[in-house]
Amino acid sequence: MADDLPCCETKFFLYVLIVIGLVTFAGLMAGLTLGLMSLGLVDLEVLSKSGRPQDRNHASKILPVVKNQHLLLCTLLIGNSLAMESLPIFLDKLVPPWAAVLMSVTLILVFGEILPQAICTRYGLTVGATLAPFVQLLLWAFSPIAYPISKVLDWMLGKGHSALLRRAELKTFVDFHGNEAGKGGDLTHDETTIIAGALELTEKTAKDAMTPILKAFSIDLDRTLNLETLNAIMTMGHSRVPVYYRNPNNIIGIILVKNLLAVDPDDSVPLRKMLIRKIPRVAENMPLYDILNEFQKGHSHIAVVYKDLNETKETMQKTKDIDNLAIKSISHDVDTTFSKADADQVTKKSPPSTPAFKKKHRGCSFCILDLENSPIPEYPPNQEVVGVISMEDVIEELLQEEILDETDEYVNIHNRIKINMNASQEKAPESNSIQFSSIPPASADSGPPLVRSVSTPTGQ
Structure with missing residues (x-):
């Protein structure tokens, strides 16, 4: 009860520190659960090999921690549950029961869930790399309970289910990173086009x-x-x-x-x-x-x-x-x-x-x-x-x-005209227009160019 522990004594301040520590610990567990579990193994491997120097350092520290995702998940959830269940017990010694329930819910909701998860969502890589040694210690401390549960999850759900993008998804992912998409990507139009062509080439035949x-x-x-x-x-x-x-x-x-x-x-x-x-x-x-x-x-x-x-x-x-x-x-x-x-x-x-x-x-x-x-x-x-x-x-x-080679004759099937590359280049200094000529009838010994497909050129 609240009257069991007088205010402004040493034990009172000790309980206050314990309450603050439990809220902080619960917030760390909730934030790390969202921050670390949202980092895929594939994303971390990419960052560790081709990211910025700081991101490479962070990813190399986090990879050993998130390698066994089910063990990490069980450890963080066990720590979070212990902190949240212990908080009302210590608050009950400081304030009345109704106030203990109200304060525990408020503290856990604001400082143990919303604020930590918002920070770890934005700076998950940095926070995860900084607290990686602490998480390793928790993995060892909670292993008697977390390890058996993680093995059951591995048996039920499978182990190491890293998400890889399919071919169509990867193509869309590349398009989003193009500078024409307006999402802040730095890939040019030619780069996205060539990557998309390479992805589609496996589905095309002769x-x-x-x-x-x-x-x-x-x-x-x-x-x-x-x-x-x-x-x-x-x-x-x-x-x-x-x-x-x-x-x-x-x-x-x-x-x-x-x-x-x-x-x-x-x-x-x-x-x-x-x-x-x-x-x-x-x-x-x-x-x-x-x-x-x-x-x-x-x-x-x-x-x-x-x-x-x-x-x-x-x-x-x-x-x-x-x-x-x-x-x-x-x-x-x-x-x-x-x-x-x-x-x-x-x-x-x-x-x-x-x-x-x-x-x-x-x-x-x-x-x-x-x-x-x-x-x-x-x-x-x-x-x-x-x-x-x-x-x-x-x-x-x-x-x-x-x-288009120098000697190619490129056929526009819509206007039924032929563009001669040599004539166009010779005429270019004099006029901005392209020189056109009608298509002559094909003879028995000659035909259209070997590698020219009948289509409309880009920009014509």
């Missing part, structure tokens, strides 16, 4: 980025390199040109335009006498990441996209992962598909004598077509060529923007 075969420029193997043919190749502005045999869909290889520099148009050299490289073949459902990894090996920067006519939609879904693992190397797959005997002959035999303009190949020998000693490869009847894909197509999907 069919999404390829150039349809009807719009791809290619040249017949039986043609001669006269002035007309060379002009057609140079006009397109490609560094590599697909070569087909008889049927435009039967693309057997590619020729590097730089190898044509030494060709004299008056000699009318047959194209089959030139150095023709094998072209890889990929399925239309092959992920772009796998295609990009194969392009990085350097065997080829262009691949033919085919469609399996015998493959149903149900089979495609079931065997998608198996196909991705089976096509480990495009170059070896092409070599096996075209002709296994072709590879054996090329690796075992030395190449025959070639004209002076047919430069010696510096790379792998199995990447070159041996038209003199091996049959011309043909596609199986169950495979239909639907397009071609280049490394530039994959990079454009990654950047989510068109890459």
Whole structure:
């Protein structure tokens, strides 16, 4: 009772200090419960490795404490409960019972819950790092009670359930950090676009980025390199040109335009006498990441996209992962598909004598077509060529923007006009407008650029 303890004596002030200590301890437990438990393990690991120097120091101190989250939660709640339950007992010795209840509720609510949690929510990292040694001491002191309870929680709810963002959530998270979102982020538009493109690239396949075969420029193997043919190749502005045999869909290889520099148009050299490289073949459902990894090996920067006519939609879904693992190397797959005997002959035999303009190949020998000693490869009847894909197509999907080269002719499908990059650049000093010209009819030997998709450029 209140009259059991006279005022202004030593014991009275001792009880007052105990009450203040219990309120402070309860406030620390409540604040640390909210502050430390709100810090995810992933967030702390990110801060400890790539945060500011002060944040790295704080995160490294907090990580050992929050590593076992259930043990930390049990310890803090036990300490908070002990303080709140003990407070009315000591207040009852100082004030009447009704005042003890009123004061305990008020003190716990204001100084033990609201104020500590508000501070720890704002400065949780700093407060948690400062009190980390004290929390470690509590973990050891309350371990006989908290440890068994934490093990039961681990068994019931699982241990170490750190929240990782899914792909779509991560993309939205990056958008929020862009400076265009108006939330204080410092990522530029190009940075957020490239990150979003990299996240979306795993869901895109060769069919999404390829150039349809009807719009791809290619040249017949039986043609001669006269002035007309060379002009057609140079006009397109490609560094590599697909070569087909008889049927435009039967693309057997590619020729590097730089190898044509030494060709004299008056000699009318047959194209089959030139150095023709094998072209890889990929399925239309092959992920772009796998295609990009194969392009990085350097065997080829262009691949033919085919469609399996015998493959149903149900089979495609079931065997998608198996196909991705089976096509480990495009170059070896092409070599096996075209002709296994072709590879054996090329690796075992030395190449025959070639004209002076047919430069010696510096790379792998199995990447070159041996038209003199091996049959011309043909596609199986169950495979239909639907397009071609280049490394530039994959990079454009990654950047989510068109890459316009100096010789590109970019088609605006809405106005049915064609933008010539050379004409635009020459006209730019004289006028701010872009020079347009009408689209000429496509001929049998030429077509739209290989890697230009038919769309509207940004800002046009």
